[in-house]
Amino acid sequence: MVKSMPGNAYRILAKDVRSYEFVIPYDEKADVGEIFTVEDRDMLFLARVVNVQHDSNYDGRWDTSIRGTELYDEEQIFNRVIAEPLGCIPRDQTKRRGAFRKAKTIPTKFSRVKRAEAEEFDFLKDTMGDIEVGVLRNGSRDTDVAVALHSSAMDHHMGIFATTGMGKSNFMKVFAASCMKLASENRSEFGLLIVDPHGEYLRGGKAGKGLLHLKPYLSSLKCYSTDPRNHSLPEVSELTISRRDILPEDIKVLHDWTGAQMDALESIERIFDGESWIDEILDENGKAMLTEKAKVSEKTVDVLVRKLENILSRNKYIKSSGSSSIPGIIEGVKSGKVVLIDIPNLSESSELFLLSLISRRIMEDYRNEDEGRKKCMVVIEEAQRVLGSDSRIARFEEIAREGRKFGVGLCAITQQPKLIDRELLSQFNTMVVMGLADRNDRMRVEESAKQDLSSLDVEIQTLEKGEAIISTLNVPFPIPAKIHRYEDYMERLRPSAPERRSFRPTPD
Amino acid sequence: MKIVHIADTHLGFQSFSRMDEKGRNLMEECIYRDFRRAIDRIIELKPDAVVHAGDVFHHVRPRIRPLCIFKQSLERLSSAGIPVIIISGNHDAPKSYSALSPFYLYDGMEDVYIAHRYRYERFEVGDHIFHCIPFCFSQEDYIEEFRKIEMRGSDVLVMHGLVEALRDQSMKPVGEHIVSDSFLKSDFSYIALGHYHDQRRIAHNTWYSGSIEYFNFNEAPQRKGALMVDLSTGGVESIAVPNIGMRVVELDCSGRTAEEILELIEEECGGDKDKIVRIDLRRVNRAAYRRMDQRRLSRLASSMFCLKIKPEYDETARAEEMKPPERLDLEFVRFLEGEMDKIPNAIRQDVMSYGTELIRKVIERRGTEGMDASQ
Numbered sequence: 001m002v003k004s005m006p007g008n009a010y011r012i013l014a015k016d017v018r019s020y021e022f023v024i025p026y027d028e029k030a031d032v033g034e035i036f037t038v039e040d041r042d043m044l045f046l047a048r049v050v051n052v053q054h055d056s057n058y059d060g061r062w063d064t065s066i067r068g069t070e071l072y073d074e075e076q077i078f079n080r081v082i083a084e085p086l087g088c089i090p091r092d093q094t095k096r097r098g099a100f101r102k103a104k105t106i107p108t109k110f111s112r113v114k115r116a117e118a119e120e121f122d123f124l125k126d127t128m129g130d131i132e133v134g135v136l137r138n139g140s141r142d143t144d145v146a147v148a149l150h151s152s153a154m155d156h157h158m159g160i161f162a163t164t165g166m167g168k169s170n171f172m173k174v175f176a177a178s179c180m181k182l183a184s185e186n187r188s189e190f191g192l193l194i195v196d197p198h199g200e201y202l203r204g205g206k207a208g209k210g211l212l213h214l215k216p217y218l219s220s221l222k223c224y225s226t227d228p229r230n231h232s233l234p235e236v237s238e239l240t241i242s243r244r245d246i247l248p249e250d251i252k253v254l255h256d257w258t259g260a261q262m263d264a265l266e267s268i269e270r271i272f273d274g275e276s277w278i279d280e281i282l283d284e285n286g287k288a289m290l291t292e293k294a295k296v297s298e299k300t301v302d303v304l305v306r307k308l309e310n311i312l313s314r315n316k317y318i319k320s321s322g323s324s325s326i327p328g329i330i331e332g333v334k335s336g337k338v339v340l341i342d343i344p345n346l347s348e349s350s351e352l353f354l355l356s357l358i359s360r361r362i363m364e365d366y367r368n369e370d371e372g373r374k375k376c377m378v379v380i381e382e383a384q385r386v387l388g389s390d391s392r393i394a395r396f397e398e399i400a401r402e403g404r405k406f407g408v409g410l411c412a413i414t415q416q417p418k419l420i421d422r423e424l425l426s427q428f429n430t431m432v433v434m435g436l437a438d439r440n441d442r443m444r445v446e447e448s449a450k451q452d453l454s455s456l457d458v459e460i461q462t463l464e465k466g467e468a469i470i471s472t473l474n475v476p477f478p479i480p481a482k483i484h485r486y487e488d489y490m491e492r493l494r495p496s497a498p499e500r501r502s503f504r505p506t507p508d
Numbered sequence: 509m510k511i512v513h514i515a516d517t518h519l520g521f522q523s524f525s526r527m528d529e530k531g532r533n534l535m536e537e538c539i540y541r542d543f544r545r546a547i548d549r550i551i552e553l554k555p556d557a558v559v560h561a562g563d564v565f566h567h568v569r570p571r572i573r574p575l576c577i578f579k580q581s582l583e584r585l586s587s588a589g590i591p592v593i594i595i596s597g598n599h600d601a602p603k604s605y606s607a608l609s610p611f612y613l614y615d616g617m618e619d620v621y622i623a624h625r626y627r628y629e630r631f632e633v634g635d636h637i638f639h640c641i642p643f644c645f646s647q648e649d650y651i652e653e654f655r656k657i658e659m660r661g662s663d664v665l666v667m668h669g670l671v672e673a674l675r676d677q678s679m680k681p682v683g684e685h686i687v688s689d690s691f692l693k694s695d696f697s698y699i700a701l702g703h704y705h706d707q708r709r710i711a712h713n714t715w716y717s718g719s720i721e722y723f724n725f726n727e728a729p730q731r732k733g734a735l736m737v738d739l740s741t742g743g744v745e746s747i748a749v750p751n752i753g754m755r756v757v758e759l760d761c762s763g764r765t766a767e768e769i770l771e772l773i774e775e776e777c778g779g780d781k782d783k784i785v786r787i788d789l790r791r792v793n794r795a796a797y798r799r800m801d802q803r804r805l806s807r808l809a810s811s812m813f814c815l816k817i818k819p820e821y822d823e824t825a826r827a828e829e830m831k832p833p834e835r836l837d838l839e840f841v842r843f844l845e846g847e848m849d850k851i852p853n854a855i856r857q858d859v860m861s862y863g864t865e866l867i868r869k870v871i872e873r874r875g876t877e878g879m880d881a882s883q
Contacts, residue, residue: 219647223690234654237690323711327673328689335675 010081010113012038017106020047020085022113023055023078030081033459033480034139035116040107042091046116047083048480049139050455055080084455086477089123097123100476121145127475129153130187131178133171133432134483137467147481149175149430151182151189153473155375155409157400157427159383161417161445162434167466168413169200171432172379173486176201176211176338181493183220183336190375190409191333193358197351197381199227199344202236209487211340212236216494222332224325225342226317239317239341242324244275246357253352253393254311260300261307267294278312279320281305315350329358330365336374348385355380356395363399366406375407383412384419400424418444430472434483435463451478509634512550512747513735515561515668515702516719517543518599519574523723524784524814534813538752539721540577546720546734546749547581551588553736553747556634558590561702561717562597562643562668570600570610579614586619593631593638596624597668597702598683601643623666628653636697636739640666647685659695664739667691668702671710679726697739706730707746715744722754725786725816729756752813753783761792762822766799774808777815784814791822836871837864 014021020038024030030052038045056077090098100123121136121143129150136145149158162168172194182188194201202223204210211221212235224239225231231238248268257265271293272280280286287301296304312318332339341358343351359378366376378399380386386393387400387410399410401424412428414420418440425448433453436442442460446453451471453460456478460469466485471478484492519540522533550558565574585592594611601624602609611624621631623640626649631638639657644650650669657665669687670678678684684703692699692714699714705727707718717735722728734747757776761769773787789797797819809815840863844851851859 218651222688231693231695232659233690234651234657234688235690237688237692238694321712323692323714325689331672331675 011110012107012113013109017085017103020045020083020107021080022083023080026054026077026079028079030079031139032462033137033456034141035086035121036081036083036113037116037120038107038111038113040111043088043107044091044097044120045088045103045107045111046086046120048086048477049081050084050458051082053080053082099123100127102476118143118145124475124479129472129474130182130189131175132484133174133178133470134468134481137480137482142482147470147479148178149470149472150474153430154190154377154411155404155407156429156473157404157409158377158411158430158432158472159417159420159425159428159445160411160413160432160434161415161436161441162413162432162468163415163437165465166434166463167468167483168434169198169205170208170466170486171434171468171483172413173201173204173208173211174484174489176340177214177217177486177489177493180211180214180217180220180338183338184217188220188336188374190377190407191336192338192377192379192411193329193333193341193362194338194379195341195343195351195355195358195381197343197346197348199342201340202230202342204486209490211338214490214493220337222328222337222339223342224329224340226346227342227344230342236342237325237328239343240323240325241315241318241354241357242326243278243312243318243320245324245326245361246278246318247274247360248277250353250357250360251308251311253356254349255307260297261304264290264294264296264300264304267296270294278308281308314347315353326358326361330361333362333376334365334370334373351381352386352393355386356393359395359399363395363403363406363408366403366408373407375409377409377411379411379413381413383410383414384416387412387421387424388419389421397421397424400427415441417441417448420444422448431470433460433463433469433471434467435465436460449478453478509556509636509739511557511559511664511698511700511737511739512553512555513559513561513698513700513715513717513737514546514550514720515700515717516563516597516705517546517560518563518566518719518721518723519543519578520570521566521721521723526814535752538813540574542721542749542751543577544581547584549747549749550734551584551590554588555590555736557638558585558592559638559664559666559700560592560594561666561700562595563599563702564594564597565600565610568600568602568607568610575610575613582614582617582620586617589619591619591621591633593633593640593666594620594622594624595640595642595666595668595702596622598643598681598685601626601683603645603683628656630657636662636664638664638666639696643668643683644685650685650688650691654691662739663696665691665693665696665699666702667699670703671701671714673710674704677704697742698737700737705732707733707735709744713742720749721751722784725754725756725784728754728786754785755783756786756788758788758790761789761796764793764796766796766801769796770800770804773805773817777808777812781811782813785812786816786818789817789819792819794821797821836867840864840867 010022010024012020012022030049032049034049036047085103087100088103089100116138124145128148130148131151132146132148134147136143136147160168160171176192179192202210202212218235223236225236226239230236248265268277271289287305290296290301291298329339362376386396399408403409429450431445431449433445442457449471453471456469466483468481468483469478470481521536521539523535526534528534528537564578582592596609596611600610609624611622614620614622623629623642626644629640637660641650641653644653667687669685671687672689692711696713701716704716705719708716715735718732720732732751733749736745736747759772777785844860
């Protein structure tokens with residue numbers, strides 16, 4: 001039988017500063033992604049498994065055979081584990097630990113190798129941020145080390161990359177819940193804007209829970225909905241957009257306009273008053289003005305007006321008079337709340353229209369200096385539609401390129417990062433990868449990430465639902481994480497919720 | 509059904525230190541007078557109900573006088589057959605259950621419906637249900653109280669607090685709560701809000717009636733009064749109610765002498781004998797301001813309800829004026845140098861530095877003084 005070192009330890013055998021190798025008994029398992037420690041006198045090295053191979057002494061390897069049966073069974077077969085160095089932690093004789101740093105050397109040959117224990121990840125606690133999303137995953141095992149993103153990095157943009165069913169929505173709900181918790185504790189550094197075209201964040205899906213169920217922190221959530229079934233809820237406002245909020249450029253995303261119609265749309269801003277142009281153009285006098293002053297053909301004007309009428313009738317939330325939700329949305333974001341815009345059953349173009357309109361108003365507001373306001377993060381579902389190489393929408397491109405200057409960040413969610421413009425993707429400093437089957441998608445993410453993800457290719461392929469690799473600023477290496485299940489996380493948040501005032505007036 | 513919507517009467521509020529012939533605070537008396545006039549006007553209008561959206565009293569423990577005046581007004585409305593629906597606001601709701609709300613005094617009065625028990629209450633008056641959410645202890649309570657509302661098809665919501673859109677205009681008074689946007693449902697026939705003193709439409713069915721009276725100079729540009737609301741059509745009409753009136757006047761004083769400035773002030777205040785006026789003197793020369801005839805100014809102030817003068821000095825002139833202190837410093841140093849033989853060696857340096865510092869402070873103090881004509 002294979003002999004292990006005391007304490008189920010193995011011994012480092014090879015190879016260089018970029019790759020460590022050790023062997024384990026042929027009937028023992030090591031998972032890709034699992035983290036091992038290498039103890040070398042005054043240094044503790046950490047390494048993450050990137051591959052496991054069948055191996056034996058019959059391949060003429062002197063370093064395993066020379067130790068003979070001290071480590072291995074009589075048949076001299078074993079599994080060779082190839083691990084990527086993560087870094088090292090200096091230790092003194094009292095085992096007090098220094099700061100984690102990149103390893104610039106290799107551990108002494110035959111140093112003891114062990115599966116990392118929970119306390120060996122303590123150093124990570126100091127590098128974690130304030131937005132908890134899950135726990136550190138060691139191979140297939142979960143640790144109790146919380147994985148938390150940094151609020152300060154959120155205006156540097158975040159990408160969520162995952163194929164269907166890998167837990168994107170769950171991640172976003174957990175992320176939003178942590179943001180709500182921070183806002184309730186007055187620790188929020190940014191407001192989060194989520195436009196939800198699937199109606200799954202507000203009340204949850206068929207079996208799951210939504211943000212409305214997070215009762216202790218509801219004061220940090222603002223909800224706007226186009227779904228009449230939600231309008232009676234005390235936490236939900238009916239989404240209304242005033243015609244006066246809309247500029248001609250906003251409706252460009254609502255239709256495939258011809259060149260002539262686009263020209264007509266652009267001339268509208270020159271001819272009509274900035275705010276009341278819709279009402280004016282729907283009027284006969286307005287149509288005549290457009291024909292005369294912009295030299296637009298009557299036919300084009302008629303088509304434009306007809307399409308505009310169609311848009312207004314399809315998007316009932318656009319009101320000709322009355323209040324608008326936009327100021328409340330912007331105020332919510334500026335005060336660091338989570339603002340959820342629930343638009344189930346709206347078309348994709350309506351979703352993009354709303355997102356584009358609100359983003360414009362946010363950028364206009366954030367371009368003005370305001371010391372008291374929080375930063376802002378705008379979540380974009382299926383981001384390849386607006387940040388793609390061939391399908392960019394200038395407004396989102398503008399946020400990706402210069403939003404950070406004004407404190408506005410993007411959270412781009414996509415199944416196909418390969419379709420996102422390469423240059424824009426390189427602006428993303430936080431990436432949450434939750435399983436990408438397509439090689440081109442993985443390559444695009446790996447080449448854009450601020451940390452080296454190339455060695456994690458196998459792990460990214462083998463990620464299971466709810467598992468993620470998180471690459472972000474301030475953490476020493478890409479973090480393997482198990483994202484909290486939202487429903488479980490809700491339960492965990494409940495006890496630590498701020499206590500309601502216990503006293504109440506006595507009944508009359 | 510037609511209702512009159514009022515709010516923020518703040519009975520018992522005192523200000524401006526001006527007394528009437530009986531030694532009572534003049535501002536407070538004017539507030540009572542104008543409140544009674546408002547009740548007269550309401551009785552003339554003969555609405556089907558009156559809604560008071562909070563802050564009836566300025567204090568949690570009002571004195572007897574405002575309590576009586578309010579009681580008399582309720583009795584007059586009741587005699588006229590006009591029901592009154594009232595909620596407590598952040599000013600008149602006790603912040604602890606150990607204190608009793610002043611509204612307990614009016615319990616049982618005919619046609620008077622008051623929500624003041626920190627919980628949702630509904631009153632059926634005429635053909636409408638009035639859903640009242642009074643002042644609650646915590647912001648979170650409002651959601652739970654709102655959840656109790658069952659819409660019947662003809663519903664009016666009455667609340668007191670600052671809507672989110674006006675949050676940046678908050679004066680942060682004690683107990684201020686936010687009225688969430690999500691409460692402003694379009695299904696209500698009307699939403700009557702109190703707390704914000706400017707008459708303002710918030711949504712197609714949501715209004716602040718504004719206060720009847722002006723309470724401070726920040727409110728000078730605001731619209732005051734009551735609202736007449738037709739619940740069946742949604743029509744809202746502003747009702748003017750007599751009030752003290754408050755004005756803030758800006759006078760450009762650059763290059764003007766003391767006499768010219770005084771004449772300008774007298775000219776501006778000529779028609780405002782009964783009003784509260786603040787004159788903001790822009791770019792006034794410091795020396796000219798100091799030379800203004802104080803007795804003449806006091807005579808003018810005493811003939812008015814209240815006159816306040818707020819100078820804003822001309823910065824360029826001020827820079828010139830700041831030069832003499834430097835010369836004074838030097839003069840003081842030269843003087844001391846001549847007297848050195850009279851000062852013991854051990855304290856010479858201290859006397860020098862203490863004296864120059866003292867002179868500098870005196871000169872700085874000159875630059876910050878203001879003048880209040882009413883005092």
